Amino acid sequence: MIAWMNWTLPVAIFFSVIAAILLVMTVYEVVSPCTERKGFLPIATTRGDRLFIGLLTSAYLNLTFLGLTELSLWIALAVSVAWVAILLRWG
Amino acid sequence: MNKVSNNKAWWLVLPVFILVAFSALIPLMTVVNYSVQDIFGPGQAYFVGTEWFEEILGDERLQDSLGRQFLFSAAVLLIQIPLGIGIALMMPTRGKRASVCLIMLAIPLLIPWNVVGTIWQIFGRGDIGLFGWGLNQLGFDYNYTANTGDAWATVLLMDVWHWTPLVALLCYSGLKAIPEAFYQAAEIDRASKWAIFRYIQLPRLKSVLVIAVLLRFMDSFMIYTEPFVLTGGGPGSSTTFLSQTLTTMAIGQFDIGRAAAFSLIYFLIVLLVSWLFFTAITHLDKQK
Numbered sequence: 001m002i003a004w005m006n007w008t009l010p011v012a013i014f015f016s017v018i019a020a021i022l023l024v025m026t027v028y029e030v031v032s033p034c035t036e037r038k039g040f041l042p043i044a045t046t047r048g049d050r051l052f053i054g055l056l057t058s059a060y061l062n063l064t065f066l067g068l069t070e071l072s073l074w075i076a077l078a079v080s081v082a083w084v085a086i087l088l089r090w091g
Numbered sequence: 092m093n094k095v096s097n098n099k100a101w102w103l104v105l106p107v108f109i110l111v112a113f114s115a116l117i118p119l120m121t122v123v124n125y126s127v128q129d130i131f132g133p134g135q136a137y138f139v140g141t142e143w144f145e146e147i148l149g150d151e152r153l154q155d156s157l158g159r160q161f162l163f164s165a166a167v168l169l170i171q172i173p174l175g176i177g178i179a180l181m182m183p184t185r186g187k188r189a190s191v192c193l194i195m196l197a198i199p200l201l202i203p204w205n206v207v208g209t210i211w212q213i214f215g216r217g218d219i220g221l222f223g224w225g226l227n228q229l230g231f232d233y234n235y236t237a238n239t240g241d242a243w244a245t246v247l248l249m250d251v252w253h254w255t256p257l258v259a260l261l262c263y264s265g266l267k268a269i270p271e272a273f274y275q276a277a278e279i280d281r282a283s284k285w286a287i288f289r290y291i292q293l294p295r296l297k298s299v300l301v302i303a304v305l306l307r308f309m310d311s312f313m314i315y316t317e318p319f320v321l322t323g324g325g326p327g328s329s330t331t332f333l334s335q336t337l338t339t340m341a342i343g344q345f346d347i348g349r350a351a352a353f354s355l356i357y358f359l360i361v362l363l364v365s366w367l368f369f370t371a372i373t374h375l376d377k378q379k
Contacts, residue, residue: 005121006124006136011124015120052366056362056366063359066141066148067144
């Protein structure tokens with residue numbers, strides 16, 4: 001059933017990471033429920049909001065790297081991870 | 092009073108989750124998976140990494156199509172939202188006339204997309220269509236199959252005809268929900284019609300307008316059938332919007348990898364714009 005869909009390892013890793021992030025966030029939320037707060041972003045956000053913003057901006061960041069520069073996407077990935085971490089902590 | 096906390100209710104969400112998984116999550120994952128491969132047929136797929144994305148981002152045809160799409164969606168919102176509010180304000184609030192107005196408004200919404208395209212295709216023709224013939228008789232050189240401006244005007248007019256009623260109906264229901272006491276208070280204050288609209292009706296319409304703007308944006312951004320039937324994307328490619336470019340790529344050329352990469356970029360744009368709209372409007376709500 002899986003073979004004809006031609007699943008590839010990078011895509012599997014990508015979605016496993018997303019699923020893992022969601023799982024960790026869920027457990028984190030149950031252990032310590034978050035409240036909406038205001039950080040450096042112009043709007044008050046919850047933890048989930050910040051994660052969403054982080055992932056969406058990371059997607060755009062990666063596309064920008066791909067479309068406008070010749071730099072390796074690993075750099076974009078590193079920047080994205082740092083950005084999401086900053087956003088979750090201080091956003 | 093003791094508050095009972097029972098998390099077992101979460102199991103009730105499971106059927107919805109399974110449904111969404113099959114209708115949205117797995118198809119989306121499949122698209123992501125296709126976007127990194129070059130697929131020739133069953134069992135003949137080759138991993139190409141981010142090559143398709145690079146190609147799509149540099150493709151001028153797609154950039155033009157994206158520009159046209161944004162222009163179209165902006166025009167749709169700028170025309171339909173104020174017009175919808177205006178129609179809703181002018182509609183009678185009770186009695187038989189209200190029912191007649193509601194039915195008249197709902198009629199365009201009931202017509203299938205491809206029929207709407209066909210109606211306007213004939214309506215706009217210079218030889219047998221009332222609209223095209225009438226304009227030609229009035230001395231306008233109107234021809235939507237040859238003139239870019241005419242084609243755009245016709246596609247926009249068709250969309251306004253088809254979807255403004257939705258905005259009007261949403262606004263009408265929002266207006267109906269305003270308690271009479273608000274108007275009585277305004278009357279005591281001798282508020283002008285504009286003041287009533289600005290300080291009572293418009294703020295109270297905000298939640299339905301959020302839905303109207305979001306629905307109209309998403310629908311107009313994904314428009315396919317109507318312009319495809321009406322103009323076929325022409326003249327040239329002047330009314331070829333994103334989904335038509337995508338369909339040509341995916342089904343016409345069977346270029347699945349490329350089309351998948353394109354779909355993902357398309358999806359990201361819709362996601363970003365919808366989120367921006369939603370956040371901006373809900374945030375405005377909180378500030379007050």
